[in-house]
Structures are given as C-alpha cells and as structure tokens.
Amino acid sequence: MSIEEIPQGSDVNVIPKNEKKARELIKKLNLKQIKGISRVTFKQRGNLIYAIDQPDVYRSAAGTYVVFGEAKVDDMNQRIAEAQQQQAQQEALQKAAADAKSTSDDKSPESITADLEKASIQDNKKDEEEDEGEIDESGLDPKDIEIVVEQTQVSRAKAVKALKAHDGDMVNAIMDLQ
Numbered sequence: 001m002s003i004e005e006i007p008q009g010s011d012v013n014v015i016p017k018n019e020k021k022a023r024e025l026i027k028k029l030n031l032k033q034i035k036g037i038s039r040v041t042f043k044q045r046g047n048l049i050y051a052i053d054q055p056d057v058y059r060s061a062a063g064t065y066v067v068f069g070e071a072k073v074d075d076m077n078q079r080i081a082e083a084q085q086q087q088a089q090q091e092a093l094q095k096a097a098a099d100a101k102s103t104s105d106d107k108s109p110e111s112i113t114a115d116l117e118k119a120s121i122q123d124n125k126k127d128e129e130e131d132e133g134e135i136d137e138s139g140l141d142p143k144d145i146e147i148v149v150e151q152t153q154v155s156r157a158k159a160v161k162a163l164k165a166h167d168g169d170m171v172n173a174i175m176d177l178q
Contacts, residue, residue: 019068026066031058040067041074049074135160144170152177 015023034057042050055069135157137145148159151174162173 023068026058029060031060031066033058034065040069042071046077049076140164140168144168148173148177 037055037057038053040052040055040057044050050071051074052067052069052071055067057068058066060066137160140160140163144163145156145159148154148163148170149156152159154177158177159173162176163170166172166176
C-alpha cells in the first residue's frame with residue numbers, strides 16, 4: 001500500500017526508512033521508552049525554541065535521551081509579542097467597560113481628572129477661536145513678537161496682546177505668558 005492509497009482522515013503513521021533503521025538500533029541498545037510525554041522543547045540562544053509535539057522518547061541507563069518526532073520552530077519573541085497584544089486588547093476592553101459603567105456622579109480621581117482635561121481642552125479651543133481675528137501690531141517690533149511666540153509657544157495674537165499689555169517689554173510679556 002503506497003502513501004497515495006491511504007484515505008484522508010485515517011490515523012496512519014508513516015515512518016521514513018531512516019527513522020525505521022534508527023528505531024531498530026535503539027531496540028538493540030536496550031533503551032527504554034518513556035510514555036506520557038506530550039511535548040519536548042529545545043531552547044537555543046535568542047529565544048528560539050524547537051518543539052516536538054507527541055514525541056517518542058527513549059532513555060538510556062546512563063540518563064541520556066533520544067527523541068523522535070517532527071521538530072517545529074517556535075519563536076518565543078513572537079509568542080511574547082502576541083501575548084502582550086492580547087493583554088493590551090483585554091485592558092482596553094476592561095477600560096471601555098469601566099468607562100461605560102461610570103456615571104456623571106462618579107467622584108473617583110480618574111473621572112475628576114478626565115473632566116478637568118476636557119474642560120481645559122474646551123477652554124483652549126475658545127482661546128484659539130478668539131485669537132483668530134485680525135491682529136493690530138502697530139507700535140510693536142515684528143522681531144519682538146517672533147521672539148515672544150518662539151519662547152512661549154503661544155499664538156501670534158496672544159504674543160501681541162501680552163506685549164501691548166506690558167508696553168512692548170518682552171521679558172514681562174514672556175513671564176506673563178508662562
């Protein structure tokens with residue numbers, strides 16, 4: 001019976017010729033088969049692992065082992081990355097569920113901090129909308145305005161407003177904006 005004649009789904013173990021010879025030699029060496037081992041792994045540098053599922057394991061009297069089976073490369077770095085990704089997804093789901101459960105009456109520090117952040121973002125948007133109008137830069141040096149904008153990381157309109165409030169004094173304008 002050839003390999004092509006074996007029906008699919010049948011539980012047949014085809015042993016290559018070299019493996020058959022090795023098994024016969026093992027019997028001559030009086031190695032004892034160890035039953036009940038479901039997986040054997042060999043670790044190499046760089047977290048590279050060779051895994052043999054459902055192996056045939058033999059042990060000598062001296063304590064050495066002979067393992068038969070199909071070795072597959074098992075990359076631990078990839079497994080770790082997948083586990084971290086799954087953990088991050090679970091944490092995100094838990095956080096989303098916790099956010100859905102929390103109500104507006106929640107007095108926890110996290111909810112208070114979140115409310116304050118939302119309020120500050122809305123205030124910043126209002127300030128930016130106010131600053132978008134025409135800017136009256138008369139009486140101010142454009143270089144001074146650029147220096148204030150560069151040092152404080154604010155909009156040009158805020159820099160002009162601060163310079164006018166301090167009569168063109170750059171140092172006080174910068175201190176006021178920070």
